[in-house]
Amino acid sequence: MAKLKSKLGYTGAAFTLVIAALAPFLVYPQLSKGFAHLGLHIDEIYAGGPKVRTIQAAGYTIDIRDQVNPHMFQTEKPFVQLDWKPARSLPAHISDAVDIDGDGKPDVKVSFDVPHDPKTPLRVNVDSLNPRYESMQDVGKKKFSALIVRVDDAILVRIPVKQ
Amino acid sequence: MASDSLPARQSRSVVRSFLLTLPIAVWALLMASAAYGHANRAQWIASVVTVLFMITLFFMMMRTSSTYRWRRWFFVALGLLFPVGFIHQVMVFRGTMGIPIEEMIAGRTPFCFLPIPLLILPAAFTKALVFPGSILPNGGMSGGGMAAMAGIWLAITLVVGKGWCSYACFFGGIEEGMASLPAKAKIRKIDSRWRYGPWAVLLAMVLLSLALFEPAYCMWLCPFKAVSEYVAARNTIGLIQNGIFIVLFGGLVIVLPLLTKKRTQCAFFCPFGAFQSIFNKTSVFEIKIDKSRCTPCVLCQKSCPTMALTDESIQQGGTLMSCMKCGACVDACPKGAAVWHIRGTDVAVKPERARLMFLYAAWAMSIMFAGGIIAEGLATILHVFI
Numbered sequence: 001m002a003k004l005k006s007k008l009g010y011t012g013a014a015f016t017l018v019i020a021a022l023a024p025f026l027v028y029p030q031l032s033k034g035f036a037h038l039g040l041h042i043d044e045i046y047a048g049g050p051k052v053r054t055i056q057a058a059g060y061t062i063d064i065r066d067q068v069n070p071h072m073f074q075t076e077k078p079f080v081q082l083d084w085k086p087a088r089s090l091p092a093h094i095s096d097a098v099d100i101d102g103d104g105k106p107d108v109k110v111s112f113d114v115p116h117d118p119k120t121p122l123r124v125n126v127d128s129l130n131p132r133y134e135s136m137q138d139v140g141k142k143k144f145s146a147l148i149v150r151v152d153d154a155i156l157v158r159i160p161v162k163q
Numbered sequence: 164m165a166s167d168s169l170p171a172r173q174s175r176s177v178v179r180s181f182l183l184t185l186p187i188a189v190w191a192l193l194m195a196s197a198a199y200g201h202a203n204r205a206q207w208i209a210s211v212v213t214v215l216f217m218i219t220l221f222f223m224m225m226r227t228s229s230t231y232r233w234r235r236w237f238f239v240a241l242g243l244l245f246p247v248g249f250i251h252q253v254m255v256f257r258g259t260m261g262i263p264i265e266e267m268i269a270g271r272t273p274f275c276f277l278p279i280p281l282l283i284l285p286a287a288f289t290k291a292l293v294f295p296g297s298i299l300p301n302g303g304m305s306g307g308g309m310a311a312m313a314g315i316w317l318a319i320t321l322v323v324g325k326g327w328c329s330y331a332c333f334f335g336g337i338e339e340g341m342a343s344l345p346a347k348a349k350i351r352k353i354d355s356r357w358r359y360g361p362w363a364v365l366l367a368m369v370l371l372s373l374a375l376f377e378p379a380y381c382m383w384l385c386p387f388k389a390v391s392e393y394v395a396a397r398n399t400i401g402l403i404q405n406g407i408f409i410v411l412f413g414g415l416v417i418v419l420p421l422l423t424k425k426r427t428q429c430a431f432f433c434p435f436g437a438f439q440s441i442f443n444k445t446s447v448f449e450i451k452i453d454k455s456r457c458t459p460c461v462l463c464q465k466s467c468p469t470m471a472l473t474d475e476s477i478q479q480g481g482t483l484m485s486c487m488k489c490g491a492c493v494d495a496c497p498k499g500a501a502v503w504h505i506r507g508t509d510v511a512v513k514p515e516r517a518r519l520m521f522l523y524a525a526w527a528m529s530i531m532f533a534g535g536i537i538a539e540g541l542a543t544i545l546h547v548f549i
Binding site: 002005006007008009010012013014016017019020021023024027028029030031032033034035036039040041042043044045046047048070071072073074075141142144147149150151152156 | 194197264265267268269270285286289290291292293294295296297298299307308309310311313314315317318319321322373374375376377397398446447448505506507508509517520521523524527528531
Protein backbone atom coordinates (compact mmCIF):
# COMPACT_ATOMS: atom_id res chain seq x y z
CA MET A 1 0.00 0.00 0.00
CA ALA A 2 2.83 2.39 0.94
CA LYS A 3 4.57 1.56 -2.33
CA LEU A 4 1.41 2.25 -4.32
CA LYS A 5 0.89 5.57 -2.51
CA SER A 6 4.48 6.50 -3.22
CA LYS A 7 4.09 5.62 -6.92
CA LEU A 8 0.88 7.66 -7.09
CA GLY A 9 2.69 10.57 -5.44
CA TYR A 10 5.50 10.54 -7.99
CA THR A 11 3.00 10.13 -10.82
CA GLY A 12 1.16 13.19 -9.52
CA ALA A 13 4.42 15.15 -9.32
CA ALA A 14 5.38 14.13 -12.87
CA PHE A 15 1.89 15.06 -14.08
CA THR A 16 2.28 18.46 -12.41
CA LEU A 17 5.53 18.98 -14.34
CA VAL A 18 3.74 18.11 -17.58
CA ILE A 19 0.99 20.63 -16.78
CA ALA A 20 3.68 23.24 -16.05
CA ALA A 21 5.41 22.54 -19.36
CA LEU A 22 2.14 22.78 -21.27
CA ALA A 23 0.80 25.75 -19.29
CA PRO A 24 1.59 28.59 -21.73
CA PHE A 25 0.76 26.60 -24.86
CA LEU A 26 -2.29 24.55 -23.95
CA VAL A 27 -3.43 24.66 -20.31
CA TYR A 28 -3.72 28.42 -19.82
CA PRO A 29 -5.32 29.17 -23.22
CA GLN A 30 -7.82 26.32 -22.79
CA LEU A 31 -8.73 27.36 -19.24
CA SER A 32 -9.22 30.97 -20.40
CA LYS A 33 -11.41 29.80 -23.27
CA GLY A 34 -13.38 27.61 -20.87
CA PHE A 35 -13.95 30.58 -18.56
CA ALA A 36 -15.05 32.78 -21.46
CA HIS A 37 -17.57 30.13 -22.51
CA LEU A 38 -19.18 29.76 -19.08
CA GLY A 39 -21.94 32.13 -20.20
CA LEU A 40 -21.08 34.73 -17.58
CA HIS A 41 -21.61 38.42 -18.20
CA ILE A 42 -20.54 41.66 -16.53
CA ASP A 43 -23.12 42.91 -14.05
CA GLU A 44 -25.49 45.34 -15.76
CA ILE A 45 -24.94 47.99 -13.08
CA TYR A 46 -21.59 48.49 -14.82
CA ALA A 47 -22.31 47.41 -18.40
CA GLY A 48 -25.88 48.70 -18.76
CA GLY A 49 -28.87 46.64 -19.87
CA PRO A 50 -29.22 45.05 -23.32
CA LYS A 51 -30.29 47.34 -26.19
CA VAL A 52 -34.03 47.08 -26.88
CA ARG A 53 -34.72 49.82 -29.43
CA THR A 54 -33.02 52.49 -31.52
CA ILE A 55 -34.56 55.87 -32.25
CA GLN A 56 -33.32 57.61 -35.39
CA ALA A 57 -32.73 61.36 -34.95
CA ALA A 58 -31.30 63.96 -37.32
CA GLY A 59 -27.73 62.75 -37.95
CA TYR A 60 -27.51 60.56 -34.86
CA THR A 61 -29.27 57.72 -33.05
CA ILE A 62 -30.50 57.09 -29.51
CA ASP A 63 -30.18 53.51 -28.28
CA ILE A 64 -32.66 52.61 -25.55
CA ARG A 65 -31.55 49.89 -23.21
CA ASP A 66 -33.52 47.60 -20.99
CA GLN A 67 -34.14 48.62 -17.39
CA VAL A 68 -31.46 47.47 -14.95
CA ASN A 69 -32.65 46.35 -11.54
CA PRO A 70 -30.21 46.14 -8.64
CA HIS A 71 -29.64 42.81 -6.88
CA MET A 72 -29.97 42.16 -3.16
CA PHE A 73 -28.73 45.19 -1.18
CA GLN A 74 -27.00 46.91 -4.08
CA THR A 75 -27.01 50.61 -3.27
CA GLU A 76 -27.99 51.86 -6.74
CA LYS A 77 -31.55 52.58 -7.92
CA PRO A 78 -33.09 50.85 -10.94
CA PHE A 79 -32.25 52.81 -14.10
CA VAL A 80 -32.54 52.91 -17.86
CA GLN A 81 -29.63 53.85 -20.09
CA LEU A 82 -29.91 55.91 -23.27
CA ASP A 83 -26.93 56.09 -25.66
CA TRP A 84 -26.54 59.06 -28.00
CA LYS A 85 -24.17 58.16 -30.83
CA PRO A 86 -22.00 58.77 -32.70
CA ALA A 87 -20.81 61.50 -30.34
CA ARG A 88 -18.78 63.17 -33.08
CA SER A 89 -21.96 63.77 -35.15
CA LEU A 90 -24.01 65.25 -32.33
CA PRO A 91 -24.98 68.95 -32.47
CA ALA A 92 -23.56 71.35 -29.86
CA HIS A 93 -26.72 71.08 -27.81
CA ILE A 94 -29.09 68.13 -27.42
CA SER A 95 -32.67 68.53 -26.29
CA ASP A 96 -34.64 65.38 -27.07
CA ALA A 97 -37.98 64.11 -25.84
CA VAL A 98 -37.51 60.35 -25.66
CA ASP A 99 -40.14 57.63 -25.63
CA ILE A 100 -38.44 55.03 -23.45
CA ASP A 101 -41.16 52.41 -23.09
CA GLY A 102 -42.25 52.52 -26.75
CA ASP A 103 -45.90 53.51 -26.11
CA GLY A 104 -45.73 56.44 -28.54
CA LYS A 105 -45.61 59.12 -25.83
CA PRO A 106 -42.40 60.83 -24.68
CA ASP A 107 -41.33 59.81 -21.16
CA VAL A 108 -38.44 62.17 -20.53
CA LYS A 109 -36.94 65.30 -22.00
CA VAL A 110 -33.15 65.07 -21.95
CA SER A 111 -30.93 68.08 -22.57
CA PHE A 112 -27.18 68.45 -22.44
CA ASP A 113 -24.38 70.34 -24.15
CA VAL A 114 -21.90 68.44 -26.31
CA PRO A 115 -18.47 70.04 -25.87
CA HIS A 116 -15.84 69.77 -28.62
CA ASP A 117 -13.21 68.48 -26.21
CA PRO A 118 -14.16 64.91 -25.21
CA LYS A 119 -12.42 65.42 -21.85
CA THR A 120 -14.74 68.28 -20.82
CA PRO A 121 -17.09 67.10 -18.04
CA LEU A 122 -20.70 66.66 -19.13
CA ARG A 123 -23.85 67.80 -17.27
CA VAL A 124 -27.38 66.70 -18.02
CA ASN A 125 -30.92 67.84 -17.23
CA VAL A 126 -33.72 65.30 -17.38
CA ASP A 127 -37.33 66.45 -17.09
CA SER A 128 -39.67 63.64 -16.28
CA LEU A 129 -42.79 63.50 -18.45
CA ASN A 130 -43.82 60.16 -16.96
CA PRO A 131 -43.86 59.76 -13.16
CA ARG A 132 -42.08 56.40 -13.55
CA TYR A 133 -38.81 58.20 -14.37
CA GLU A 134 -36.98 60.58 -12.04
CA SER A 135 -35.98 64.10 -13.04
CA MET A 136 -32.32 65.07 -12.77
CA GLN A 137 -30.97 68.63 -12.69
CA ASP A 138 -27.39 69.44 -13.63
CA VAL A 139 -26.11 65.93 -12.93
CA GLY A 140 -22.59 64.78 -13.90
CA LYS A 141 -21.45 61.32 -12.87
CA LYS A 142 -22.79 61.07 -9.36
CA LYS A 143 -23.78 57.39 -9.28
CA PHE A 144 -23.96 54.44 -11.66
CA SER A 145 -27.74 54.87 -11.75
CA ALA A 146 -27.80 58.65 -12.39
CA LEU A 147 -25.15 60.01 -14.71
CA ILE A 148 -23.99 61.32 -18.04
CA VAL A 149 -20.63 60.14 -19.39
CA ARG A 150 -18.87 59.86 -22.71
CA VAL A 151 -17.74 56.29 -23.45
CA ASP A 152 -15.81 55.96 -26.70
CA ASP A 153 -18.03 57.49 -29.42
CA ALA A 154 -21.26 57.56 -27.42
CA ILE A 155 -22.75 59.77 -24.73
CA LEU A 156 -24.60 57.70 -22.16
CA VAL A 157 -27.33 59.02 -19.89
CA ARG A 158 -28.66 56.86 -17.07
CA ILE A 159 -32.05 57.88 -15.67
CA PRO A 160 -33.24 56.48 -12.32
CA VAL A 161 -36.56 54.65 -12.34
CA LYS A 162 -38.88 55.07 -9.35
CA GLN A 163 -39.22 51.86 -7.31
CA MET B 164 15.56 6.55 5.68
CA ALA B 165 16.76 9.77 4.06
CA SER B 166 19.01 7.90 1.62
CA ASP B 167 20.09 10.75 -0.65
CA SER B 168 18.79 13.70 1.32
CA LEU B 169 21.00 16.77 1.13
CA PRO B 170 21.77 18.24 4.54
CA ALA B 171 20.86 21.92 4.62
CA ARG B 172 22.98 24.19 2.41
CA GLN B 173 25.33 21.49 1.08
CA SER B 174 26.56 22.86 -2.21
CA ARG B 175 26.61 21.14 -5.59
CA SER B 176 29.42 21.38 -8.10
CA VAL B 177 29.24 24.20 -10.63
CA VAL B 178 28.94 21.74 -13.52
CA ARG B 179 26.09 19.79 -11.93
CA SER B 180 24.29 22.99 -10.96
CA PHE B 181 24.71 24.27 -14.51
CA LEU B 182 23.29 21.06 -15.97
CA LEU B 183 20.34 21.20 -13.58
CA THR B 184 19.73 24.83 -14.61
CA LEU B 185 19.78 24.11 -18.35
CA PRO B 186 16.07 23.19 -18.70
CA ILE B 187 15.06 26.39 -16.92
CA ALA B 188 17.44 28.42 -19.11
CA VAL B 189 15.83 27.00 -22.26
CA TRP B 190 12.37 27.69 -20.83
CA ALA B 191 13.29 31.29 -19.93
CA LEU B 192 14.62 31.96 -23.44
CA LEU B 193 11.50 30.42 -24.97
CA MET B 194 9.18 32.56 -22.84
CA ALA B 195 11.19 35.73 -23.51
CA SER B 196 11.25 35.17 -27.26
CA ALA B 197 7.47 34.63 -27.30
CA ALA B 198 6.72 37.71 -25.18
CA TYR B 199 9.18 40.10 -26.77
CA GLY B 200 9.00 39.24 -30.45
CA HIS B 201 8.56 42.89 -31.47
CA ALA B 202 10.30 44.62 -28.61
CA ASN B 203 11.90 48.05 -28.68
CA ARG B 204 15.43 48.53 -27.40
CA ALA B 205 14.51 49.11 -23.74
CA GLN B 206 12.17 46.12 -23.71
CA TRP B 207 14.79 43.95 -25.36
CA ILE B 208 17.44 44.88 -22.76
CA ALA B 209 14.91 44.43 -19.93
CA SER B 210 14.00 41.03 -21.32
CA VAL B 211 17.63 39.89 -21.48
CA VAL B 212 18.31 41.16 -17.95
CA THR B 213 15.19 39.38 -16.64
CA VAL B 214 16.11 36.11 -18.30
CA LEU B 215 19.64 36.26 -16.88
CA PHE B 216 18.25 37.22 -13.45
CA MET B 217 15.84 34.28 -13.33
CA ILE B 218 18.43 31.79 -14.64
CA THR B 219 21.07 33.02 -12.18
CA LEU B 220 18.70 32.71 -9.23
CA PHE B 221 17.76 29.17 -10.23
CA PHE B 222 21.43 28.30 -10.68
CA MET B 223 22.13 29.58 -7.15
CA MET B 224 19.22 27.52 -5.81
CA MET B 225 20.81 24.46 -7.39
CA ARG B 226 24.34 25.36 -6.31
CA THR B 227 23.56 26.16 -2.67
CA SER B 228 20.52 23.91 -2.10
CA SER B 229 18.94 26.97 -0.51
CA THR B 230 15.57 28.09 -1.85
CA TYR B 231 14.17 30.98 0.16
CA ARG B 232 16.99 33.49 0.00
CA TRP B 233 17.28 33.28 -3.80
CA ARG B 234 13.53 33.17 -4.40
CA ARG B 235 13.24 36.28 -2.24
CA TRP B 236 15.34 38.32 -4.70
CA PHE B 237 12.93 37.39 -7.47
CA PHE B 238 9.89 38.03 -5.33
CA VAL B 239 11.01 41.45 -4.10
CA ALA B 240 11.95 42.45 -7.66
CA LEU B 241 8.46 41.41 -8.77
CA GLY B 242 6.79 43.33 -5.93
CA LEU B 243 8.76 46.50 -6.65
CA LEU B 244 8.66 46.44 -10.45
CA PHE B 245 4.98 45.56 -10.85
CA PRO B 246 3.77 48.99 -9.62
CA VAL B 247 6.38 50.71 -11.80
CA GLY B 248 5.15 49.08 -15.01
CA PHE B 249 1.48 49.16 -14.03
CA ILE B 250 1.34 52.79 -12.92
CA HIS B 251 3.22 53.82 -16.06
CA GLN B 252 0.66 52.02 -18.22
CA VAL B 253 -2.24 53.54 -16.30
CA MET B 254 -0.82 57.03 -16.74
CA VAL B 255 -0.25 56.46 -20.46
CA PHE B 256 -3.77 55.11 -21.04
CA ARG B 257 -5.82 57.42 -18.85
CA GLY B 258 -3.54 59.99 -17.23
CA THR B 259 -4.59 59.20 -13.67
CA MET B 260 -4.33 56.35 -11.14
CA GLY B 261 -7.97 56.91 -10.22
CA ILE B 262 -10.42 54.73 -12.18
CA PRO B 263 -12.93 57.06 -13.88
CA ILE B 264 -16.53 55.87 -13.95
CA GLU B 265 -16.40 55.98 -17.78
CA GLU B 266 -13.66 53.32 -17.78
CA MET B 267 -15.72 51.13 -15.44
CA ILE B 268 -18.79 51.42 -17.67
CA ALA B 269 -16.63 50.73 -20.73
CA GLY B 270 -15.39 47.55 -18.98
CA ARG B 271 -11.77 48.61 -19.02
CA THR B 272 -10.86 48.21 -15.35
CA PRO B 273 -7.83 45.91 -15.18
CA PHE B 274 -8.61 42.68 -13.36
CA CYS B 275 -6.17 41.18 -10.88
CA PHE B 276 -6.56 37.84 -9.10
CA LEU B 277 -7.49 39.23 -5.66
CA PRO B 278 -11.28 39.52 -6.27
CA ILE B 279 -11.60 36.00 -7.72
CA PRO B 280 -13.08 34.40 -4.55
CA LEU B 281 -15.53 37.31 -4.19
CA LEU B 282 -17.01 36.82 -7.64
CA ILE B 283 -17.90 33.15 -7.28
CA LEU B 284 -21.17 33.37 -5.29
CA PRO B 285 -22.74 36.29 -7.23
CA ALA B 286 -21.80 34.52 -10.48
CA ALA B 287 -23.26 31.24 -9.22
CA PHE B 288 -26.60 32.89 -8.41
CA THR B 289 -27.00 35.30 -11.33
CA LYS B 290 -24.26 34.48 -13.89
CA ALA B 291 -23.15 38.10 -13.43
CA LEU B 292 -19.56 39.07 -12.66
CA VAL B 293 -19.66 41.93 -10.19
CA PHE B 294 -16.56 43.64 -11.53
CA PRO B 295 -16.39 46.62 -13.91
CA GLY B 296 -14.05 44.86 -16.32
CA SER B 297 -14.51 42.73 -19.39
CA ILE B 298 -14.37 39.00 -19.92
CA LEU B 299 -12.37 39.28 -23.16
CA PRO B 300 -9.81 41.94 -24.15
CA ASN B 301 -11.52 45.33 -24.53
CA GLY B 302 -8.72 47.81 -25.17
CA GLY B 303 -7.36 50.36 -22.72
CA MET B 304 -6.27 48.82 -19.44
CA SER B 305 -8.47 45.72 -19.75
CA GLY B 306 -5.40 43.67 -20.68
CA GLY B 307 -6.31 40.15 -21.68
CA GLY B 308 -9.64 40.45 -19.85
CA MET B 309 -10.93 38.50 -16.88
CA ALA B 310 -10.82 35.20 -18.79
CA ALA B 311 -7.05 35.54 -19.28
CA MET B 312 -6.41 36.23 -15.59
CA ALA B 313 -8.75 33.42 -14.51
CA GLY B 314 -7.01 31.02 -16.92
CA ILE B 315 -3.50 31.88 -15.80
CA TRP B 316 -4.49 31.76 -12.14
CA LEU B 317 -6.06 28.31 -12.58
CA ALA B 318 -3.07 26.98 -14.55
CA ILE B 319 -0.54 28.16 -11.95
CA THR B 320 -2.74 26.99 -9.07
CA LEU B 321 -2.94 23.51 -10.61
CA VAL B 322 0.85 23.42 -10.60
CA VAL B 323 1.86 25.02 -7.29
CA GLY B 324 -1.31 25.30 -5.15
CA LYS B 325 -0.75 28.00 -2.56
CA GLY B 326 2.75 28.36 -3.94
CA TRP B 327 1.02 31.12 -5.97
CA CYS B 328 1.64 33.40 -2.97
CA SER B 329 5.41 32.83 -3.20
CA TYR B 330 6.02 32.41 -6.92
CA ALA B 331 3.37 34.44 -8.76
CA CYS B 332 1.68 37.06 -6.54
CA PHE B 333 2.84 40.48 -7.73
CA PHE B 334 1.89 42.19 -4.48
CA GLY B 335 3.57 40.12 -1.73
CA GLY B 336 7.11 41.13 -2.70
CA ILE B 337 6.84 44.62 -1.23
CA GLU B 338 6.16 43.33 2.27
CA GLU B 339 8.68 40.49 1.89
CA GLY B 340 11.25 43.15 1.03
CA MET B 341 10.22 45.23 4.04
CA ALA B 342 10.33 42.17 6.30
CA SER B 343 13.87 41.38 5.18
CA LEU B 344 15.27 44.84 6.00
CA PRO B 345 15.66 44.75 9.81
CA ALA B 346 18.19 42.36 11.36
CA LYS B 347 15.83 41.42 14.19
CA ALA B 348 12.10 41.66 14.79
CA LYS B 349 10.98 44.31 17.25
CA ILE B 350 7.66 42.53 17.83
CA ARG B 351 8.33 38.84 18.42
CA LYS B 352 5.29 37.70 20.32
CA ILE B 353 2.29 37.57 17.99
CA ASP B 354 -0.96 36.06 19.16
CA SER B 355 -1.51 32.94 17.06
CA ARG B 356 -5.20 33.80 16.69
CA TRP B 357 -4.23 36.49 14.14
CA ARG B 358 -3.74 33.58 11.73
CA TYR B 359 -7.50 33.36 11.40
CA GLY B 360 -7.59 36.96 10.14
CA PRO B 361 -7.49 36.09 6.40
CA TRP B 362 -10.33 33.59 6.85
CA ALA B 363 -12.42 36.18 8.69
CA VAL B 364 -11.75 38.80 6.00
CA LEU B 365 -12.52 36.22 3.28
CA LEU B 366 -15.84 35.27 4.88
CA ALA B 367 -16.84 38.90 5.47
CA MET B 368 -15.87 39.99 1.95
CA VAL B 369 -17.57 37.03 0.24
CA LEU B 370 -20.83 37.71 2.09
CA LEU B 371 -20.58 41.46 1.58
CA SER B 372 -19.84 41.03 -2.14
CA LEU B 373 -22.87 38.80 -2.46
CA ALA B 374 -25.11 41.18 -0.51
CA LEU B 375 -24.00 44.41 -2.19
CA PHE B 376 -23.17 42.88 -5.57
CA GLU B 377 -19.87 44.66 -5.80
CA PRO B 378 -16.22 43.56 -5.34
CA ALA B 379 -16.26 44.66 -1.70
CA TYR B 380 -12.57 44.00 -1.07
CA CYS B 381 -11.50 46.12 -4.06
CA MET B 382 -13.92 48.85 -3.05
CA TRP B 383 -12.98 49.06 0.61
CA LEU B 384 -10.02 47.06 1.87
CA CYS B 385 -7.36 46.30 -0.74
CA PRO B 386 -4.07 47.76 0.57
CA PHE B 387 -2.50 47.49 -2.88
CA LYS B 388 -4.84 50.07 -4.35
CA ALA B 389 -2.29 52.48 -2.90
CA VAL B 390 0.31 51.32 -5.46
CA SER B 391 -1.86 50.35 -8.41
CA GLU B 392 -5.09 52.24 -9.03
CA TYR B 393 -7.85 53.45 -6.79
CA VAL B 394 -11.46 54.53 -6.86
CA ALA B 395 -11.51 58.07 -8.24
CA ALA B 396 -12.43 60.20 -5.22
CA ARG B 397 -15.63 61.78 -6.55
CA ASN B 398 -17.18 62.31 -3.12
CA THR B 399 -16.66 61.83 0.63
CA ILE B 400 -17.11 58.06 0.34
CA GLY B 401 -14.36 57.94 -2.28
CA LEU B 402 -12.05 59.91 0.01
CA ILE B 403 -12.77 57.50 2.88
CA GLN B 404 -12.08 54.50 0.62
CA ASN B 405 -8.74 55.93 -0.49
CA GLY B 406 -7.86 56.77 3.12
CA ILE B 407 -8.47 53.15 4.11
CA PHE B 408 -6.26 51.88 1.25
CA ILE B 409 -3.37 54.11 2.31
CA VAL B 410 -3.67 53.25 6.03
CA LEU B 411 -3.83 49.51 5.31
CA PHE B 412 -0.90 49.69 2.91
CA GLY B 413 1.20 51.71 5.34
CA GLY B 414 0.31 49.48 8.29
CA LEU B 415 0.22 45.97 6.85
CA VAL B 416 2.71 46.23 4.00
CA ILE B 417 5.29 48.70 5.31
CA VAL B 418 5.29 49.20 9.10
CA LEU B 419 4.26 45.80 10.50
CA PRO B 420 6.61 43.74 8.26
CA LEU B 421 9.46 46.02 9.43
CA LEU B 422 8.50 45.42 13.08
CA THR B 423 7.71 41.70 12.91
CA LYS B 424 9.82 40.40 9.97
CA LYS B 425 6.63 38.66 8.79
CA ARG B 426 4.49 39.10 5.69
CA THR B 427 1.75 40.58 7.82
CA GLN B 428 -0.71 41.43 5.06
CA CYS B 429 -0.48 37.87 3.72
CA ALA B 430 -0.49 36.24 7.17
CA PHE B 431 -3.23 38.23 8.87
CA PHE B 432 -5.38 39.90 6.24
CA CYS B 433 -5.30 38.67 2.63
CA PRO B 434 -8.61 36.93 1.75
CA PHE B 435 -7.17 35.61 -1.50
CA GLY B 436 -4.38 33.90 0.46
CA ALA B 437 -6.96 32.18 2.65
CA PHE B 438 -8.89 31.07 -0.45
CA GLN B 439 -5.67 29.88 -2.09
CA SER B 440 -4.88 27.74 1.01
CA ILE B 441 -7.67 25.40 -0.09
CA PHE B 442 -5.60 24.51 -3.15
CA ASN B 443 -2.76 23.27 -0.96
CA LYS B 444 -4.95 20.23 -0.54
CA THR B 445 -4.90 19.57 -4.29
CA SER B 446 -1.14 20.02 -4.74
CA VAL B 447 1.18 17.02 -4.49
CA PHE B 448 4.03 19.16 -3.17
CA GLU B 449 4.23 20.11 0.49
CA ILE B 450 6.65 20.80 3.34
CA LYS B 451 7.01 18.14 6.03
CA ILE B 452 8.88 17.93 9.30
CA ASP B 453 10.91 14.74 9.76
CA LYS B 454 10.13 14.08 13.40
CA SER B 455 13.09 11.70 13.76
CA ARG B 456 15.46 14.61 13.10
CA CYS B 457 13.53 17.45 14.71
CA THR B 458 14.98 18.62 18.07
CA PRO B 459 12.66 20.82 18.12
CA CYS B 460 14.45 24.16 18.08
CA VAL B 461 11.46 25.97 16.45
CA LEU B 462 13.78 27.91 14.12
CA CYS B 463 11.44 26.85 11.32
CA GLN B 464 8.52 28.39 13.19
CA LYS B 465 10.41 31.64 13.74
CA SER B 466 11.50 31.85 10.12
CA CYS B 467 8.05 31.24 8.61
CA PRO B 468 6.86 34.56 7.13
CA THR B 469 3.18 33.66 7.43
CA MET B 470 3.11 31.73 10.74
CA ALA B 471 2.16 28.51 8.97
CA LEU B 472 4.06 26.40 11.53
CA THR B 473 2.90 25.92 15.11
CA ASP B 474 4.08 23.69 17.96
CA GLU B 475 1.19 21.37 17.19
CA SER B 476 1.84 21.21 13.47
CA ILE B 477 5.54 20.51 14.07
CA GLN B 478 4.59 17.69 16.43
CA GLN B 479 2.31 16.34 13.73
CA GLY B 480 5.15 16.57 11.22
CA GLY B 481 3.78 19.18 8.85
CA THR B 482 2.72 22.74 8.20
CA LEU B 483 -0.69 24.39 8.35
CA MET B 484 -2.65 24.63 5.12
CA SER B 485 -1.62 28.28 4.85
CA CYS B 486 1.96 27.21 3.96
CA MET B 487 2.97 28.96 0.73
CA LYS B 488 6.04 26.81 0.03
CA CYS B 489 8.53 29.64 0.14
CA GLY B 490 11.17 27.31 1.62
CA ALA B 491 12.15 29.59 4.55
CA CYS B 492 11.70 26.81 7.12
CA VAL B 493 13.69 24.29 5.05
CA ASP B 494 16.56 26.77 4.74
CA ALA B 495 16.41 27.64 8.46
CA CYS B 496 16.42 24.09 9.83
CA PRO B 497 19.94 23.18 11.00
CA LYS B 498 19.09 19.48 11.21
CA GLY B 499 17.55 19.07 7.79
CA ALA B 500 14.28 18.06 9.46
CA ALA B 501 12.11 20.48 7.48
CA VAL B 502 11.96 18.94 4.00
CA TRP B 503 10.25 19.26 0.66
CA HIS B 504 7.90 16.34 0.19
CA ILE B 505 5.72 14.69 -2.41
CA ARG B 506 2.38 13.57 -1.02
CA GLY B 507 2.15 9.79 -0.59
CA THR B 508 5.91 9.20 -0.35
CA ASP B 509 7.81 8.56 2.88
CA VAL B 510 8.93 11.70 4.68
CA ALA B 511 12.59 12.61 4.13
CA VAL B 512 13.10 9.95 1.48
CA LYS B 513 14.73 11.81 -1.39
CA PRO B 514 13.57 15.28 -0.29
CA GLU B 515 15.93 16.90 -2.78
CA ARG B 516 14.11 15.10 -5.58
CA ALA B 517 10.84 16.56 -4.28
CA ARG B 518 12.44 20.01 -4.05
CA LEU B 519 13.77 19.80 -7.61
CA MET B 520 10.45 18.65 -9.06
CA PHE B 521 8.61 21.43 -7.23
CA LEU B 522 11.15 24.10 -8.15
CA TYR B 523 11.15 23.18 -11.85
CA ALA B 524 7.37 23.51 -11.92
CA ALA B 525 7.19 26.63 -9.75
CA TRP B 526 10.07 28.46 -11.43
CA ALA B 527 8.68 27.68 -14.86
CA MET B 528 5.41 29.32 -13.77
CA SER B 529 7.28 32.28 -12.26
CA ILE B 530 9.12 32.89 -15.51
CA MET B 531 5.96 32.50 -17.59
CA PHE B 532 3.81 34.88 -15.51
CA ALA B 533 6.03 37.06 -13.35
CA GLY B 534 8.99 37.26 -15.74
CA GLY B 535 6.99 39.43 -18.13
CA ILE B 536 5.92 41.73 -15.27
CA ILE B 537 9.52 42.17 -14.08
CA ALA B 538 10.68 42.86 -17.64
CA GLU B 539 7.89 45.38 -18.18
CA GLY B 540 8.76 47.29 -14.99
CA LEU B 541 12.43 47.23 -15.90
CA ALA B 542 11.70 48.43 -19.44
CA THR B 543 9.68 51.33 -18.00
CA ILE B 544 12.71 52.45 -15.98
CA LEU B 545 15.07 51.91 -18.93
CA HIS B 546 12.85 54.07 -21.16
CA VAL B 547 13.93 57.04 -19.04
CA PHE B 548 17.56 56.51 -20.02
CA ILE B 549 17.32 54.97 -23.49
